[in-house]
Amino acid sequence: MAANPMYQFNVYRIGPEIKLGDIDLSFTNASLFMVLSALTVLIIFKLGSKKNIIIPNKIQLLAELSYSFISKMISDTAGTKAKPYFSFIFSLFMFVLFCNMLGMVPYSFTVTSHIIVTFVLAAFIFIGVTIIGFLKHGLGYLKLFVPSGVPIVLLPLIVIIEIISYLSRPISLSVRLFANMMAGHTMMKVFGGFVVSLGIVGGWLPLSFSVALTGLEILVAFLQAYVFAILTCIYLNDALNLHH
Amino acid sequence: MFVKKTLFSVILYCALIKTALSAESGGMPQLDPEFWFSQIFWLIFTFGLLFFILSKFILPNISSNLENRKSQILENIEKAEVQRQESEDKIKEFDKIIYESKVQAKNILNEAKKKISEDINNKKKQLEDEINSEIKTVENEINELRKSSPDTINQIAISTSSDLLKQLIGADVNQSNISAIVEDLSKKEKGKYYGV
Numbered sequence: 001m002a003a004n005p006m007y008q009f010n011v012y013r014i015g016p017e018i019k020l021g022d023i024d025l026s027f028t029n030a031s032l033f034m035v036l037s038a039l040t041v042l043i044i045f046k047l048g049s050k051k052n053i054i055i056p057n058k059i060q061l062l063a064e065l066s067y068s069f070i071s072k073m074i075s076d077t078a079g080t081k082a083k084p085y086f087s088f089i090f091s092l093f094m095f096v097l098f099c100n101m102l103g104m105v106p107y108s109f110t111v112t113s114h115i116i117v118t119f120v121l122a123a124f125i126f127i128g129v130t131i132i133g134f135l136k137h138g139l140g141y142l143k144l145f146v147p148s149g150v151p152i153v154l155l156p157l158i159v160i161i162e163i164i165s166y167l168s169r170p171i172s173l174s175v176r177l178f179a180n181m182m183a184g185h186t187m188m189k190v191f192g193g194f195v196v197s198l199g200i201v202g203g204w205l206p207l208s209f210s211v212a213l214t215g216l217e218i219l220v221a222f223l224q225a226y227v228f229a230i231l232t233c234i235y236l237n238d239a240l241n242l243h244h
Numbered sequence: 245m246f247v248k249k250t251l252f253s254v255i256l257y258c259a260l261i262k263t264a265l266s267a268e269s270g271g272m273p274q275l276d277p278e279f280w281f282s283q284i285f286w287l288i289f290t291f292g293l294l295f296f297i298l299s300k301f302i303l304p305n306i307s308s309n310l311e312n313r314k315s316q317i318l319e320n321i322e323k324a325e326v327q328r329q330e331s332e333d334k335i336k337e338f339d340k341i342i343y344e345s346k347v348q349a350k351n352i353l354n355e356a357k358k359k360i361s362e363d364i365n366n367k368k369k370q371l372e373d374e375i376n377s378e379i380k381t382v383e384n385e386i387n388e389l390r391k392s393s394p395d396t397i398n399q400i401a402i403s404t405s406s407d408l409l410k411q412l413i414g415a416d417v418n419q420s421n422i423s424a425i426v427e428d429l430s431k432k433e434k435g436k437y438y439g440v
Contacts, residue, residue: 006272011279023281030279031286038294045298049305054316060309067306087299094298095291116280117287182274 005189009113009182029109030117037098037111045094066094070229077230078237085236092121093229100181100221104214112224113181115174122174125232133239144238173231180224184217394430401426 013026048063056064070090074082082089096112103110111117133141145162146155191213194206402423409417 009273011273011276011283013279023285024279025282025285026279027286028279028282030283031290034286034290038290041294042297042302045302045306049302049309051305051309053309054313056309056313063306064310067303067310087303088295090303091291091295091298095294111287114274114283116274116283120284120287121291178274 005186005193008109008185008189011114030111030114033099033102033109033111037095037102040098040102041091041094066090073226073230074233077233079241081240082233082236089229089232089236092125092232093225096121096177096228097222097225100225101218103181103185104218104221110181110185112177113185115178118174118178119170121228122170122177125173125235126170129232129235129239132236133242136240137242141239141242143242169235173228177224177228180220184213184220188213188217398423398426398430401430 011028011030013028014032015027018025018027044059045063045066048060050060053060067090070093071086074086074089078085099111102108103113130141133144137143145159145166147158147162150158188210191206191210195203195210198206402419405422405426406417406419409422
């Protein structure tokens with residue numbers, strides 16, 4: 001069934017079945033790539049964070065540039081109040097980025113192409129941001145749903161729309177990442193299938209498409225991780241600095 | 245040409261249908277809840293561990309490294325600024341010393357010149373004084389000689405005349421007569437002999 005473009009998203013058990021009561025917690029290929037992504041991030045940043053080096057080597061430069069990149073992103077979008085959440089957003093960005101990037105390796109598995117994974121991340125962010133908002137502003141956080149300068153006649157409608165848009169945040173956040181990754185990988189698989197079925201004569205066109213798509217997908221992999229992180233920052237900004 | 249094109253499109257169409265059909269039959273594995281809990285568990289586990297290790301052990305190191313570098317660079321810039329100031333001061337000092345030594349050299353030269361010219365003047369004056377005094381003594385001597393010479397000459401003339409007369413006449417002539425004649429003559433001829 002390798003020709004099926006959805007086959008690459010199959011999750012299968014690796015090793016023995018682990019059960020906690022009725023819940024199946026077996027180690028799967030998805031778990032394997034989560035562990036691999038986390039390990040890659042840890043190894044790179046462990047190597048890049050040796051103490052007391054004044055002139056950085058390449059891997060350290062990479063680590064430090066990533067650090068300043070994320071730090072700048074957070075301070076640009078969420079201000080200085082978001083500093084305590086730096087570690088979380090950094091880990092989030094790196095985890096999503098490396099899951100996406102490891103998914104670009106042929107025959108590998110893309111963790112972020114599963115809606116359940118992205119939804120759990122997005123839901124955690126949503127719940128966390130909502131808790132932070134209520135802790136910082138109390139019930140005043142509900143003012144988020146009442147934009148200033150709106151005519152009173154329109155207010156009920158606007159409030160309902162705002163509430164719906166707020167509640168749909170975890171869905172939009174998770175579906176955006178999941179759909180991007182799934183669509184990209186499916187498309188690459190379909191074009192790969194064309195190369196095989198059209199053979200040596202007609203296969204060159206889809207092959208070149210495949211090559212171009214690979215480049216595009218690497219861009220998307222980075223971009224979606226960035227978007228995921230920056231949207232988290234924006235939600236955090238709403239919770240920390242109530243603007244409405 | 246047309247045949248080739250048609251053939252190509254037919255093949256493409258077939259391939260599209262084939263892939264579409266196989267996708268249809270497979271469905272989306274993402275929506276199969278069999279491994280959802282496993283995925284959630286492993287996501288929380290790996291991400292949690294990643295977050296814990298990054299925030300506790302790795303990110304503080306990177307942050308302190310960046311801070312250290314920043315402070316080190318600032319320190320170095322400060323040090324460089326201080327050293328630049330120092331070197332500027334040294335250059336100023338050096339210029340000052342050179343200027344001073346030039347002035348001193350000029351002064352020494354001037355002094356030496358002055359001293360030499362003074363010496364020369366002193367020596368000149370001394371010499372002139374010596375010469376003048378010598379000239380004076382010589383003039384005095386000459387004057388004395390001039391004063392005394394008529395008397396001596398008269399004496400000589402008197403003794404010579406008396407000796408001459410004695411030898412000529414053979415008898416002593418009165419000295420006083422002779423001297424009277426000589427004095428008389430010398431007085432008469434004084435302007436002729438002495439130029440006075």
